[in-house]
Amino acid sequence: MRHRRLRTALLVLALAGQAGAAFALNMNFLRTSPVSRFNSKDLALMQVAFTQAMDSSADGVAVDWANERTRSGGTVTPQQSFERDGRKCRSASISTWHRNVRAEGVYSFCRDAQGEWRLQP
Template identity: 35%
Template sequence: MPIRDRALAHACIRTIAAAALVAVSAAASAANLGFLNDTPISYMKQRDLQALNSAAQVALNTKKDGESLDWDNKGTGNTVPIKGTVTPQNSFESDGLKCRKLTLVAEAKGQTQTWTPSACKASDGKWKLKKQ
């Protein structure tokens, strides 16, 4: 086989190998998030997340530790009904900011999902998730 043909064959093999590697990597990444299939967050759209955020802001500002605020996604345009609760758990200070741990619960299509982030009150008065 002439050198030019050999170089072309090697280039083709490298291209095919690279494409296969990209395909396998993409499949592996998708598989790593497969556990989220059919969970409430997989049905949430941007407006649902905004409704949850609004409920969290209200709960953090008005509820005592352990008191829950119900929320749902009515009016967001999502055909999948999602509902849940936001429950502030305990208050603490971090980097000079007032912070609270909270429990967020979402229910959709018979599945329940729970998150327990912390949020801190920023200088603009809004609660923002604390980076873990």
């Protein structure tokens, strides 16, 4: 259950750009996750890597990001491309770290009507 919460919160906060709505939820479990320690530069680097991986990388080809100053980073690796309800979708392995705190998981995303990648349930 905790992994599912971390997955959803991490991606909502860092990738979907909806921090305001996410903070309205109970986010206490995020206190020990890498994303809870990311600064704005870390989040921006993660977003660039995510977009590059999802838009341009072949399945299995990783895109890494790192901020040496904060000792944070991660990897986004598209795993599989598919269609759902006529929309382009991809699953991706996402790992993040901040110093010695690490998290990882595999998630599915589909493009919305505006072309943005959105986390799928």
